[in-house]
Amino acid sequence: MSYFRITLMRSGIGLPQKTQGVLKALGLRKRMTTVYYPVSQSVAGQILRIKELVDVKEVSAPMTKEQMRASRRPDPGYYIEQKAGEAMWGYK
Amino acid sequence: MFGAFRLTNPLSGGLLWKIPWRLSRHQKYRQRERLRNVDTVVATIDNALARQGQSMRKMERWKMEMPVEQEMLPKDKYTVFDRKVKRYRKGIHKVPKWTRVSQRLNPPGF
Numbered sequence: 381m382s383y384f385r386i387t388l389m390r391s392g393i394g395l396p397q398k399t400q401g402v403l404k405a406l407g408l409r410k411r412m413t414t415v416y417y418p419v420s421q422s423v424a425g426q427i428l429r430i431k432e433l434v435d436v437k438e439v440s441a442p443m444t445k446e447q448m449r450a451s452r453r454p455d456p457g458y459y460i461e462q463k464a465g466e467a468m469w470g471y472k
Numbered sequence: 473m474f475g476a477f478r479l480t481n482p483l484s485g486g487l488l489w490k491i492p493w494r495l496s497r498h499q500k501y502r503q504r505e506r507l508r509n510v511d512t513v514v515a516t517i518d519n520a521l522a523r524q525g526q527s528m529r530k531m532e533r534w535k536m537e538m539p540v541e542q543e544m545l546p547k548d549k550y551t552v553f554d555r556k557v558k559r560y561r562k563g564i565h566k567v568p569k570w571t572r573v574s575q576r577l578n579p580p581g582f
Contacts, residue, residue: 382520382523382524384517384520390571390572394569395569395572395573419520419521419523419524420526421521421526421528424517424520424521424528424531425528425530427513427517428514428517428530428531428534431510431513431514431574432506432509432510432572432573432574433572434513435509435513436513436516436517437516438516438519438520438523
């Protein structure tokens with residue numbers, strides 16, 4: 381089962397009400413919103429209506445909001461050997 | 473004197489919005505990029521549906537009728553038909569919302 385990853389790149393402001401309605405139906409409220417939908421003809425038809433505004437990729441599995449956030453987070457540059465609380469256990 | 477409603481030539485008089493007659497080469501470049509982006513979106517959808525063994529009438533028509541960016545003539549990329557303009561062509565940048573609408577085909581012969 382594959383999915384469409386749809387990201388709104390250009391805003392629908394000022395475009396016909398029908399176009400804006402498609403954006404709303406797909407859950408694309410603000411620019412850079414990403415939504416996932418299973419590949420189907422009805423979704424494909426909706427994307428064709430807004431093809432100038434979106435970026436579309438075919439992916440094998442959808443990502444949750446938390447996963448998308450985590451994937452954007454940069455590498456912190458360190459790793460934790462031992463937590464401070466654990467290091468102090470011997471002194472209590 | 474300052475601010476949004478200051479007295480400038482475009483605001484105080486009639487029609488003095490100066491939209492250049494032709495596109496700059498950077499505008500043309502971005503226009504080509506946009507055309508290619510739409511082409512990739514359509515190709516992605518088509519591939520995804522084909523992998524599931526599906527297709528759409530709308531998609532078949534698009535593939536049959538619409539030229540991709542590489543197949544289009546420069547005339548069609550940067551100008552559009554307009555019956556009110558001398559020689560029936562105007563720059564595509566005069567079309568309202570021209571960066572967010574598709575306008576690829578023009579009447580044959582014009």
